[in-house]
Amino acid sequence: MSQFVTIFYALAVACYAAAGLLLLAFFLWRKGWLSAFGVPLAIAGLASQAAAIAAEALATGWSPTSNLYDSLSLFVAFTVLLYLIFARQYNLWYLGGFVLLVGDFFLAYAGTWNEGYRPLVPSLQSYWLAIHVPTVVASYAAFTLAFCTSVLYLIKFYLERSHSGGSPMSMGLQPAAAGAGSTGAMAMATFVAQRTGNTVQDETPGLALAAAQGDTIATWLMGIPTLAKLDVITYRIVAVGLPLLSLGIIMGAMWAKEAWGAYWQWDPKETAALVCWIIYLAYMHLHTRNQWRGERTSWIAVVGFVAVIFCYLGVNIWISGLHSYKV
Amino acid sequence: MATATERLSTVQALYAEFIDTFGNVLFAVSLLAVWGVMTLIGVVIDQGKDPAAYFNEYPAQLARAVLRLGLDHIYHSYEYVGLIGLILVSLTVCTFKRVIPARLPPLRPVLVDKIPLHAFIEANGSEGEVRARLEGFFAKAGWHIRRKVFNGVEWTFADKHNWARRGVLVAHLGFAIIAAGTTLYWLKGFSGAVAILSGQTVQIPQNGDMLTVHSFNYTIKPTQTRGGLVYQPVDYVSDLTAASASGATTRNLLRVNHPLEFDGISYYQASYGYGVRFDLTQAGHPVAGVPATPMFEGDAFPVGPTGRSIQYSQFVGTIDPRSPSGVGADPRPFNPGVVVTVLDGEQPLGQEIIPLGRAVDLGGGYRLEPVSYRLYSGIEYRHDPGVPLVGLGALVLVAGVCISFYFLPARLFVRLEGEGDRWMVGLAAQTPKGYTMFEEQFAALVASLQRSEEATVS
Numbered sequence A: 001m002s003q004f005v006t007i008f009y010a011l012a013v014a015c016y017a018a019a020g021l022l023l024l025a026f027f028l029w030r031k032g033w034l035s036a037f038g039v040p041l042a043i044a045g046l047a048s049q050a051a052a053i054a055a056e057a058l059a060t061g062w063s064p065t066s067n068l069y070d071s072l073s074l075f076v077a078f079t080v081l082l083y084l085i086f087a088r089q090y091n092l093w094y095l096g097g098f099v100l101l102v103g104d105f106f107l108a109y110a111g112t113w114n115e116g117y118r119p120l121v122p123s124l125q126s127y128w129l130a131i132h133v134p135t136v137v138a139s140y141a142a143f144t145l146a147f148c149t150s151v152l153y154l155i156k157f158y159l160e161r162s163h164s165g166g167s168p169m170s171m172g173l174q175p176a177a178a179g180a181g182s183t184g185a186m187a188m189a190t191f192v193a194q195r196t197g198n199t200v201q202d203e204t205p206g207l208a209l210a211a212a213q214g215d216t217i218a219t220w221l222m223g224i225p226t227l228a229k230l231d232v233i234t235y236r237i238v239a240v241g242l243p244l245l246s247l248g249i250i251m252g253a254m255w256a257k258e259a260w261g262a263y264w265q266w267d268p269k270e271t272a273a274l275v276c277w278i279i280y281l282a283y284m285h286l287h288t289r290n291q292w293r294g295e296r297t298s299w300i301a302v303v304g305f306v307a308v309i310f311c312y313l314g315v316n317i318w319i320s321g322l323h324s325y326k327v
Numbered sequence B: 001m002a003t004a005t006e007r008l009s010t011v012q013a014l015y016a017e018f019i020d021t022f023g024n025v026l027f028a029v030s031l032l033a034v035w036g037v038m039t040l041i042g043v044v045i046d047q048g049k050d051p052a053a054y055f056n057e058y059p060a061q062l063a064r065a066v067l068r069l070g071l072d073h074i075y076h077s078y079e080y081v082g083l084i085g086l087i088l089v090s091l092t093v094c095t096f097k098r099v100i101p102a103r104l105p106p107l108r109p110v111l112v113d114k115i116p117l118h119a120f121i122e123a124n125g126s127e128g129e130v131r132a133r134l135e136g137f138f139a140k141a142g143w144h145i146r147r148k149v150f151n152g153v154e155w156t157f158a159d160k161h162n163w164a165r166r167g168v169l170v171a172h173l174g175f176a177i178i179a180a181g182t183t184l185y186w187l188k189g190f191s192g193a194v195a196i197l198s199g200q201t202v203q204i205p206q207n208g209d210m211l212t213v214h215s216f217n218y219t220i221k222p223t224q225t226r227g228g229l230v231y232q233p234v235d236y237v238s239d240l241t242a243a244s245a246s247g248a249t250t251r252n253l254l255r256v257n258h259p260l261e262f263d264g265i266s267y268y269q270a271s272y273g274y275g276v277r278f279d280l281t282q283a284g285h286p287v288a289g290v291p292a293t294p295m296f297e298g299d300a301f302p303v304g305p306t307g308r309s310i311q312y313s314q315f316v317g318t319i320d321p322r323s324p325s326g327v328g329a330d331p332r333p334f335n336p337g338v339v340v341t342v343l344d345g346e347q348p349l350g351q352e353i354i355p356l357g358r359a360v361d362l363g364g365g366y367r368l369e370p371v372s373y374r375l376y377s378g379i380e381y382r383h384d385p386g387v388p389l390v391g392l393g394a395l396v397l398v399a400g401v402c403i404s405f406y407f408l409p410a411r412l413f414v415r416l417e418g419e420g421d422r423w424m425v426g427l428a429a430q431t432p433k434g435y436t437m438f439e440e441q442f443a444a445l446v447a448s449l450q451r452s453e454e455a456t457v458s
């Protein structure tokens, strides 16, 4: 059985790498065939990862989330799954290059933590292991995706700023055909509509103009949703991640109550998860304010992701505690 | 002297200032930011350690700063608890000043084409028919319809998920309930830990319950991993009797993850260890001051009047001369021994592994022998009357977050313009979360309305 796990795992790493490169190329060149190959390869990677996880679960008779290898592998599977769901819903296929390559890096890194099967220590022998860990890890996956869309937002935002010599227009609300009638603006509006299919006019006129004049980077960026839409997409992904993280922390507390007596012990891991929760809570609250939506909330999603990685890997590796997989 | 009216207006001004500050989301986010930073400090800096541990870990200046600023117990500091209090105040003010007052725009006439989310579609039929069709369409799609006349012009308004505006209230309430549950524990709860040797009975100081551990057992499974052979603990179990002051008793097997609820207290199998009994003699005579009962790891006793003491530092299941430290990987007591530390006052002078049953010469005629061991069970207990509240709060909080995220309150403004049988229906939509958030749903709604109108007209 462990042979199957190894083969499926290696296959998944290879599929994600190939899919990531193809989708990165798709992001750069927008050739349909690149995504036509890349997306099925990503799905194949996910399928073989699912097979590896299932084979391991069968072999151990336990939910395969008992060490950092298992959990990282699950994290990557959730990240790819969420990416596929969101990409289908919001046409985000171009994001695949980033998501899959980041995911593949983590999956390859997970392999270095694979020490083979070990029976579970008493505190891990609980049905909570099968519920709490996947829930938290799924929230991390959502935050990873939100990080990717936020980075894209910020790239587009700052490039618009540099192309227009000032700040971008406030998001989504202004008719981009301000000054319509001039040939440049008309060309720009037509170009935007052709590239993006956006009906609400774009708020990145500097980029649109540059794209219409043949600027390659601007052309890439005009092919992705408007800033306002990217912001909403990030919000929707956080809207998946935050309830999952809340649930995950709560379930962890319930488990802790069962295993250690107290539902909260200020253990570094649970406390770091609380820090992540606070950051995304701040994100959510700032998002209710018009002026704070966009650039600043995107930065918060980036900071949130750094906190998530610190909580996930940093605490396990550098700070030991009740949760550390090393003990 | 300030007159009563002046004093009143100062109070009113202060109150207004307070409401303004605490009702501002940016103030709330600043509090959250401080909360996040303080919490993070506690992750990075080990909490609740001995002062010496900080001097070991950090440069002296930093260690002093950590201790002076109380960063070694940040979560129980007045600052931290006070901050949570401020968050609760801010949350309450915000909820009642911002959230509960309607967040959707009022029912009023609007310039439909000035609202970014708008559309016009043609409809045929008398005004009454068209309005009835529109209302039927929206009602079927789950919209709540209201009509109002402004300056003689009739408007139709349609609301969806208006109730979901209360999601914020629910989420905030959840947080407040959790805070209440935690406070209840501080006021009325207690907790602690006891180490009970097999065969020993111990009293819980807070409520007088007696705990007897008849025996303690563990299972360790040697497992071959890629990194080598590991000795994995897979089960700890205490055979335990609990007796309350009122005379009720229960005998149970206590395992990790399976707490025992008895007399309002939860008991947990937390850890285990080896109690060790020592003999200390000088010139063949027993030395006073050595405990007659087995000692736990960390305990110490004096070496006569020398000013030195012996600390029982660690139990070694298997002494392995091949390993550099002498401690074998197998924790089970196959070739057992103990690590003892000789202390001069507080100062450690040296450590040694002594096999069980073997006496070693300490000099000055003193001989030390670890005589025997007995397993003990580490049991934690907790009485926490706040748990039901915390659980309820958690549930309410998640429900509130989900309602706020997944049900977007929206309001449609519907205006008919035209005459006779030809009408132009103007539609505009607003939500409390901006226009882009509703763009796709609006487009789908308009397309579907368009199709339904076309079907009706043809």
Ligand code: HEM
Pocket (backbone or CB within 6 Å): A281, A284, A285, A287, A288, B022, B024, B025, B028, B029, B031, B032, B087, B088, B090, B091, B092, B094, B095, B098, B099, B103, B167, B168, B171, B172, B175, B397, B400, B401, B404, B405, B432
């Ligand atoms: C520092 C204390 C807090 C204050 C002052 C505060 C205040 C607010 C305000 C004013 C809003 C509505 C903003 C608007 O739509 O205009 C809001 C939204 C919300 N708050 Fe809080 N809040 C606090 C803490 C919390 C906590 C601890 C939670 C726990 C989950 C929470 C959950 C929510 C949710 C779910 C929303 C809705 C967000 C959305 O619809 O996107 N808040 N908060």
